[in-house]
Amino acid sequence: MAEPAALPLAGLRVLDLSRALAGPFCATILADLGADVIKVEPTPAGEMVRGWGPFAEGISVYYLSIHRNKRSLAVNFRDETGLELIRSLADKVDIVIENFKPGAMSDMQMDYATLAARNPRLIYASITGFGTTGPYGGWPGVDQIAQGMSGLMSLTGHKETGPVRVGIPIGDVVAGMWAALGVQAAVIQRISTGRGQLVETSLLAGLIGLLTVQGQRQLSLGDTPGVAGNDHPVVYPYGMFEASDGPFNMAAATEDMWVKLCKLVGHEEWAAHPDYKDNAARSRNRTALKAKLNAIFATRGKMDWTLDLVKLGLPAGPIFTLDQVFEDRHVNETGIVEEVEHPTLGTLRLVASPIRMAGMGGRSVRSAPPLLGADSRKVLAEFGIPKARIDALAAAKTILCSGE
Numbered sequence: 001m002a003e004p005a006a007l008p009l010a011g012l013r014v015l016d017l018s019r020a021l022a023g024p025f026c027a028t029i030l031a032d033l034g035a036d037v038i039k040v041e042p043t044p045a046g047e048m049v050r051g052w053g054p055f056a057e058g059i060s061v062y063y064l065s066i067h068r069n070k071r072s073l074a075v076n077f078r079d080e081t082g083l084e085l086i087r088s089l090a091d092k093v094d095i096v097i098e099n100f101k102p103g104a105m106s107d108m109q110m111d112y113a114t115l116a117a118r119n120p121r122l123i124y125a126s127i128t129g130f131g132t133t134g135p136y137g138g139w140p141g142v143d144q145i146a147q148g149m150s151g152l153m154s155l156t157g158h159k160e161t162g163p164v165r166v167g168i169p170i171g172d173v174v175a176g177m178w179a180a181l182g183v184q185a186a187v188i189q190r191i192s193t194g195r196g197q198l199v200e201t202s203l204l205a206g207l208i209g210l211l212t213v214q215g216q217r218q219l220s221l222g223d224t225p226g227v228a229g230n231d232h233p234v235v236y237p238y239g240m241f242e243a244s245d246g247p248f249n250m251a252a253a254t255e256d257m258w259v260k261l262c263k264l265v266g267h268e269e270w271a272a273h274p275d276y277k278d279n280a281a282r283s284r285n286r287t288a289l290k291a292k293l294n295a296i297f298a299t300r301g302k303m304d305w306t307l308d309l310v311k312l313g314l315p316a317g318p319i320f321t322l323d324q325v326f327e328d329r330h331v332n333e334t335g336i337v338e339e340v341e342h343p344t345l346g347t348l349r350l351v352a353s354p355i356r357m358a359g360m361g362g363r364s365v366r367s368a369p370p371l372l373g374a375d376s377r378k379v380l381a382e383f384g385i386p387k388a389r390i391d392a393l394a395a396a397k398t399i400l401c402s403g404e
Contacts, residue, residue, distance in 0.1 A: 006359075010034040010035075013038070013092070013095070014027060014035050014093065015086070015089055016037050017040050020048060022099050022171075022172040022203065025172065026127065028067065029176065029353070030180055031068065032069055032353035032355070037070040038070070038375070039072050040073050040089075043075065043400045046072075046373075047372075064350070066369075068340070071375035072372055072402070073376050073399070074402075075399050075400075076399070079396075079397075083109070087115065087118070089383055090118070090122065094123060094187070094196075095183055096115060096124045098126055098127075101140050102138050112198045119196070120196065123186040128141060129204065131205060132200070145203075148165075150207035152207050154225075154227065158229045158230075159227060171203040171204075174206040183199055186199050213233075213234075232251070236289070237251075238252060241294055241297050242294045242297060243298065244300055244301055245302055248297075249318075255279070257314050261309075264312060265296045302319075306318055335362075337350070339365075345368075350365050353365075377401050
């Protein structure tokens, strides 16, 4: 598919002042959709995750995972000249993203009120751990703390293990997604108002916003759910089962699906059995039912069962390890992974945007994560700063230019 004349967010300039994961992930979503994202990194070492392992030929794979489609401008944040340079750039952009501890941006005179007074059309996305008000408003926040305090960890795990964190920094990722959604809504509203606004979210609020039915059980019924393990909390059989070669997931989510499953496993009589005749009965007797199903599932492989279940219209799928995920034919044929040329690593495989829309031209990865300061000169020139001034900033080490 040919690349469209203009990507969905083409023409929007973003100054990404954030670090670690939540803010950068927000910026990556906007970059995938076509915004010009300028990643402003502090000198001399750059974005903090550049120092986080593991490394591929000396380059952080953490950095590689969340900085595609951006340009790098390296600035000395400890130099007032550098800070004023950033403020001057914020005068000419559409969006600023930050996720510093509350108060840090004010200390640098780069808070929303200060920058919006200079640029009323500015949309300013701020991500914190717990928000800026309330008893926890000034607390520093990281992903695992938010997972615990949101209640998410209380739902994840087994009775034997107790609460378990999600295996990725889900609080950071979700906060970044909420922020990107809010930014795009603010862009739309600015069309009619002519003014930007402050868009705020937090790791805590973002995860609480995902609780859906579990949260509503608490609010409406006073019913406090416990760890859910690998089974659906209210529908059964729906969860993880054991085949001869490992685990797979299966969901008999309706009565019709349950009848089909009974026939498939050779026990049509279960469909009318008092212990299994409806979802309430099956949920009460899930331990015994799971043991019976696993004894049957253990006779064949997980993909064999998956194919038979899917033919009957039941959702099912093997549980893959990551090496299996990225070797999977479906994953590779549907463009979930894309390739791009990196200046030192050569051909680089990256997880692409999961969004599919005609306006993206059939792919989302257009440029590799940049080297530190790779675009400093070009970016400043595009903002109208004369070459002599850029040379002076580089000589004073206010900015860092890659290769110099």
